[in-house]
Amino acid sequence: MKKLNLSFGCWDYDRIQSLTNGTVQAEGIDLNWLNMPVEETFWRMMRYQEFDISELSLSSYLIAKDRGYPNFTAIPVFMSRFFRHSGIYINKNSGIKEAADLRGKRVGIPEYQLTACLWIRGILHHDYGVHPKEMNWLTGGQEEPGRVEKIKLSLPPEINIQPIQNDQTLNQMLEYGEIDALIAPRAPSCFLNGSTNVQRLFPDYVSVEKDYYERTGIFPIMHVVAIKDEILEEHPWAAANLYQAFVEAKQKVYEGFNQTAALKVTLPWFVSELENTKKLMGDDFWPYGLEKNRKTLEAAVTYSYEQGMIKNKLRIEDLFAASTLEEYTLI
Structure with a gap:
């Protein structure tokens, strides 16, 4: 055959x-x-x-x-x-010291529906009590401008979400403090290049992620x-x-x-x-x-x-x- x-x-x-x-x-x-x-x-x-x-x-x-x-x-x-605790990046001047401090902050995200972002929002909500409606979401290209959602979404009205400008990137906005945090599957280039303005929310993310697995059994x-x-x-x-x-x-x-x-x-x-x-x-x-x-x-x-x-x-x-x-x- x-x-x-x-x-x-x-x-x-x-x-x-x-x-x-x-x-x-x-x-x-x-x-x-x-x-x-x-x-x-x-x-x-x-x-x-x-x-x-x-x-x-x-x-x-x-x-x-x-x-x-x-x-x-x-x-x-x-x-x-x-394990996605490593995927939350913050501007050091944003006043964010722990997960609870994300409330009311401007949080960049390449696409709202990305699986990495789904998990991080779920973890922030269920483990740290920070609901997605408590953050102000900005979507767009991380390293190059112009990224859009691959799927049209119909989100709850309490979710505050808007696109960034066509000539902006989330990487630059994080570096310059125009957003307070970035949630993304890929590390932003400003972080990889050693920016003094940007760090992970969980610097010791391996220990945090191992604790998460031991508590939940979720990979x-x-x-x-x-x-x-x-x-x-x-x-x-x-x-x-x-x-x-x-x-x-x-x-x-x-x-x-x-x-x-x-x-x-x-x-x-x-x-x-x-x-x-x-x-x-x-x-x-x-x-x-x-x-x-x-x-x-x-x-x-x-x-x-x-x-x-x-x-x-x-x-x-x-x-x-x-x-x-x-x-x-x-x-």
Whole structure:
């Protein structure tokens, strides 16, 4: 039988390397991998549905499922995960010393619906008592002017949000104190370049994030893998075959990490970091599948619903292809 040829838009992660170099193959499928930055992949998939399979923002995916368009369905494979306490940057002259001080402040954000921003707003609300309505939101390009939301939003009226000027960037505004804080998945260049005006809200973010995980058991999910519904309708077996291949490809990464004769990763103390991560999070510290991620997914849905980006409290089971919901083992 001729293999199904499917385009796959995704960034260059170690956890897909075995799929892209052919070491691991999804049975019955040839993947045509298109390596692009995540922002480009998301834009093209949400606006134009250009790929058969795509890495996709979890927040954007929840909005699509809530609205019933675009029509794609995810498998419980999570390309990107990230503890996001590190993603809050403040101007040192803003008077912000702790999370509570964000109330009433001007907070820049590239797009309100970004998954990183969804998580940070949820954490600020649930862990620190700072509701999104208590901040003044400004949206726009972080490093280049002109960025707009990839999805038109209908937010609650109490959310004060407005775009910055077409010739402004959030990076410059943070540097010069025209905004008090920036919440973003990417570090602003002023911070990376050592600005004396900008710092993280949580300088010791690793300790804060480890404490968050120990308290909640949540490892925030940023990106899912979504498949066009028309593909699944014509080839319903494709979801499970793809899921199995992604699981196997991730296992190859774990196996490489466990080789200590030579470092697989370009970090001098990687072995120590791996040991510490396993001690905190277990051997499968980047889990796929629904049940191992139920609590994290339910938190994301709750935050999206509370923040007014989705209008219905989506069932976790309805987010993923049915054939990928249960794990099975060979006897």
